[in-house]
Amino acid sequence: MADTFTNLIYHIIFSTKNREPLIEEPIRQRLYEYIGGIIRSEKGTLLEVGGMPDHIHLLTRFRPTPGLPDMVKSIKSSSSKWLNQDVRLTPKFAWQTGYGAFTVSESQIPGVQRYIRNQAKHHARRSFKDELITLLRKNGIEFDERYLLD
Numbered sequence: 001m002a003d004t005f006t007n008l009i010y011h012i013i014f015s016t017k018n019r020e021p022l023i024e025e026p027i028r029q030r031l032y033e034y035i036g037g038i039i040r041s042e043k044g045t046l047l048e049v050g051g052m053p054d055h056i057h058l059l060t061r062f063r064p065t066p067g068l069p070d071m072v073k074s075i076k077s078s079s080s081k082w083l084n085q086d087v088r089l090t091p092k093f094a095w096q097t098g099y100g101a102f103t104v105s106e107s108q109i110p111g112v113q114r115y116i117r118n119q120a121k122h123h124a125r126r127s128f129k130d131e132l133i134t135l136l137r138k139n140g141i142e143f144d145e146r147y148l149l150d
Contacts, residue, residue, distance in 0.1 A: 012058040014099035021053035050116040
C-alpha cells in the first residue's frame with residue numbers, strides 16, 4: 001500500500017499542578033483557543049475542549065507523528081509558558097506531570113463531545129478524582145489510587 005491511513009482520536013485529560021483552580025474566566029476561553037492553535041500547528045484537529053478550573057478535557061484528532069506523548073508535552077509546555085509569560089497568571093501556572101489519554105472511535109465522537117461540553121453539570125455530582133477513576137476502570141487501565149490526587 002503506497003499510503004498510510006489513520007484516524008487517531010484521543011480523549012485527553014490533565015489537571016493543573018496540585019489541582020489548583022486556576023483556569024477561571026476570563027482566561028479559560030483564551031486558553032482553549034491557544035491550545036487549539038498548538039494542535040493545528042502540528043496538523044491536528046481539536047474536536048472539543050472543556051473542563052473545570054482545575055482540569056481540562058481535549059478531544060483531538062492527531063497525525064501519527066509527532067506521537068501522543070510529544071503532542072501532550074507540546075500542549076502542556078507551550079500553554080503553561082503562554083499563561084505565565086503573556087497572560088501573567090498569578091500564582092505561577094503549571095500542569096500536573098501526567099495525563100490520561102483514551103482512544104475514541106469515530107462513532108463515539110458526538111457522545112464524548114457532549115460529555116466534555118457538560119463538565120460543569122457533571123462535576124456538580126462527581127469529583128475529578130471520581131471521574132478519573134471511572135475513566136481508568138472503563139478503559140481497563142490499572143492504577144494505584146494512592147497516587148491519584150484528591
